[in-house]
Amino acid sequence: MVSIRGNALLGSDLTFTEDMTIEIDDEGVIISIAKEKKTADYLLPSSYVIVPGFINAHIHLGDAFLKDQTYGSSLEEAVGPNGIKHSKLSTSGIEEKIGSIRNSLEMLIQNGFTSFADFREEGIRGIDLLRNELKQYPIRGIILGRQTEKNTFDEVSKNCDGLGIRDVFDINQEGYTTLSKLKTNNPSMLVGIHVSESEEVIAESISKFGKRDISIITENDVFDFVVHANYSKDEELKLLSQRDIDVVCCPISSLYFGLKFPPLELIQKYDILFSLGTDNVLSCNPDPFRLMAFTLYNARANCQNISPKEVLKSITVNAGLILKQKIGQLKIGYSGDLLAIDLESYNLKFSKDVYTAITLRADQSDICFQMYKGKVIKWKDRK
Structure with a gap:
């Protein structure tokens, strides 16, 4: 199992929610999303927002x-x-x-x-x-x-x-x-x-x-x-x-x-x-x-x-x-495919709306963390 903690756009309405912990099982499926302040495998900066892949x-x-x-x-x-x-x-x-x-x-x-x-x-x-x-x-x-x-x-x-x-x-x-x-x-x-x-x-x-x-x-x-x-x-x-x-x-x-x-x-x-x-x-x-x-x-x-x-x-x-797949949402039972976008990047800093920032201003360089089925494929903060 792997866990990620940070701000996220959750569910079918992509609701912005602060400081959430998302847990993904060994099969790559989201099994828990909770507002619990506990240790996570990946603690993302407060400027990041997690979005569905x-x-x-x-x-x-x-x-x-x-x-x-x-x-x-x-x-x-x-x-x-x-x-x-x-x-x-x-x-x-x-x-x-x-x-x-x-x-x-x-x-x-x-x-x-x-x-x-x-x-x-x-x-x-x-x-x-x-x-x-x-x-x-x-x-x-x-x-x-x-x-x-x-x-x-x-x-x-x-x-x-x-x-x-x-x-x-x-x-x-x-x-x-x-x-x-x-x-x-x-x-x-x-x-x-x-x-x-x-x-x-x-x-x-x-x-x-x-x-x-x-x-x-x-x-x-x-x-x-x-x-x-x-x-x-x-x-x-x-x-x-x-x-x-x-x-x-x-x-x-x-x-x-x-x-x-x-x-x-x-x-x-x-x-x-x-x-x-x-x-x-x-x-x-x-x-x-x-x-x-x-x-x-x-x-x-x-x-x-x-x-x-x-x-x-x-x-x-x-x-x-x-496409009739359990993808595209941060939701229990869905695949652990996700991105984290830095809202404090040069492109997005000072933006007051997360949806407009991502759709009109962001580009590939603003993706700081990326997972597919719970496996990390990009992590800019990795030491």
């Missing part, structure tokens, strides 16, 4: 080797089925792919992420590549596989944590039937899909199916969450809410490709749980601080009212709930 709810970490090769390209040109990314993936060697995965994992950890959900390309082969690399890194990878010409939905689902489907053009009626059976047999299996990422995607959906993509996916009771929803309409968000389908938004990636900022305020209006992801590493680094600040600044620019606390919850509490 960050969760990247949507990433494609295998395309890091394409950094800065797609700027100025359209979404379709960069990451479409016949675009730069998939052309390069089909011809790149195993060492290049492994190097790309390792670079992404190292960035995730250094920036304070303790969990991520990857939409994995290349079927079972892609899943195996990532799973093998994860054995060497202190981070939780939730792998959402994708079917290929060689691997069916059923085969892929047996080798990972769920399915991350490209879009409505990548699935036919037989596929929906298969997904329905898989979900019936395994209700906890995660299924996500990209929707309404661009106007072109919506136009193609209308041309091919006679309706917009969100209308299609809400007719099939197999999806747990959608990714993007940049161009979703009021009535479509209402449908998602009625179907209890969550939304993961990737605002940096969307604006990188010249797309619309997601309607976060409307998403909240319909009580839809939302989280954030960084999406393709080729378009932006997996940096939670940049992601939070970018989201808040652009929400203001788009006249959307989103609070710093809600944005912080989106990459902790909400992400854990969307």
Whole structure:
């Protein structure tokens, strides 16, 4: 067992609470949180605040080797089925792919992420590549596989944590039937899909199916969450809410490709749980601080009212709930994944609000202590 004592953001509302002792058992699970002034294995300075480890709810970490090769390209040109990314993936060697995965994992950890959900390309082969690399890194990878010409939905689902489907053009009626059976047999299996990422995607959906993509996916009771929803309409968000389908938004990636900022305020209006992801590493680094600040600044620019606390919850509490894992909260029974941020650092000194400080001013250098499953992976005060 290990114990940490300090100020902390506790529970599902990230309530700031002073001088708490958190105990984590040998399995890496939080077993006690109490305001008891007793000796702890790690007594953190009073300027630190303990927060849940960050969760990247949507990433494609295998395309890091394409950094800065797609700027100025359209979404379709960069990451479409016949675009730069998939052309390069089909011809790149195993060492290049492994190097790309390792670079992404190292960035995730250094920036304070303790969990991520990857939409994995290349079927079972892609899943195996990532799973093998994860054995060497202190981070939780939730792998959402994708079917290929060689691997069916059923085969892929047996080798990972769920399915991350490209879009409505990548699935036919037989596929929906298969997904329905898989979900019936395994209700906890995660299924996500990209929707309404661009106007072109919506136009193609209308041309091919006679309706917009969100209308299609809400007719099939197999999806747990959608990714993007940049161009979703009021009535479509209402449908998602009625179907209890969550939304993961990737605002940096969307604006990188010249797309619309997601309607976060409307998403909240319909009580839809939302989280954030960084999406393709080729378009932006997996940096939670940049992601939070970018989201808040652009929400203001788009006249959307989103609070710093809600944005912080989106990459902790909400992400854990969307991904159906006991992560993202400092709470008994949850994984002992946590960070400690120094509120007296140069970046944060004099700030009067902890949530605004973390989301708008902090960066990776302000993380002074980091744990994954109760194991220390960063401690700046270590002698």
